[in-house]
Amino acid sequence: MPSNFTAELFGDPELQQAPRTEQIGPQSFVLRGFALPWVERLLPALRGVLRAAPFRQMVTPGGFTMSVGLSSCGQLGWTTDRSGYRYTAIDPQSGQPWPAMPEVLHELAQAAATQAGFAGFDPDACLINHYVPGARMSLHQDKDERDYHAPIVSVSLGLPAVFQLGGDRRSDRPLRVPLLHGDVVVWGGVDRLRYHGVLPLKEGTHPLLGPQRINLTFRRAG
Ligand code: MD3
Ligand code: FE
Secondary structure (H helix, E strand, O other): OOOOHHHHHHHOHHHOOOOEEEEEEOOEEEEEOOOHHHHHHHHHHHHHHHHHOOOEOOEOOOOOEOOOEEEEEEOOEEEEEOOEEEEEOEOOOOOOEOOOOOHHHHHHHHHHHHHOOOOOOOOOEEEEEEEOOOOOEEEEOOOOOOOOOOOEEEEEEEOOEEEEEOOOOOOOOOEEEEEOOOOEEEEOHHHOOOOEEEOOOOOOOEOOOEOOEEEEEEEOOO
8 A cells, every 4th residue: 555545545535535516606606626726736836926916915094904814916006005996917026017917917917717617717907815823805886897797716725714705785695605725715796796705714734735824916007
């Protein structure tokens, strides 16, 4: 028996989930484990992006420092400061254009969108969120994109998180959905402007990524 027999069957985090689709809204889908076959190509590409545009904790217009670290790649990146939220072509921290979106990221986002019924998705922005234990994202809507016809695709990596899916009003009681390493969420259409958030990340260490969670969200912003 090979010495890593048990690890191959049960221990390898890449093998812990069989791919399957869960519908969490009329036009929202969790593609469980969809990103797992891409992770080996995705992580080196992500490291390259983060060398050029490291995570930084941004300040909201209200003056609060976000617990989540942010970066972006693609033609547009998302920024917030005291003057507001916006997409920019230039990373304000480096004064350079945001790093290009690696092909493997674009391909993964397009394949996931197609699987969920949104063929032809051509994202021009990928936001990269960095969670350490305790980091959270309070309920909000994604409404800084120019048009809401395109879906959004989200890829979860590293530690598990509890995602909250609310309704069209902040007061609508949210559904809780666990998101694990390799899960992809795709939402669009009537679900595009629903409130959503992430509960505080629990302590832990992921076998591949250590004590952190990284979330990629692909958007058509411009
Ligand atoms: C399903 N990111 O960057 S993505 C964000 O995990 C953001 O970092 C979260 O919200 C994260 O703006 C959550 C998953 C998600 C987001 C919005 C949805 C799934 C959704 C809206 C409707 C349906
Ligand atoms: Fe969001």
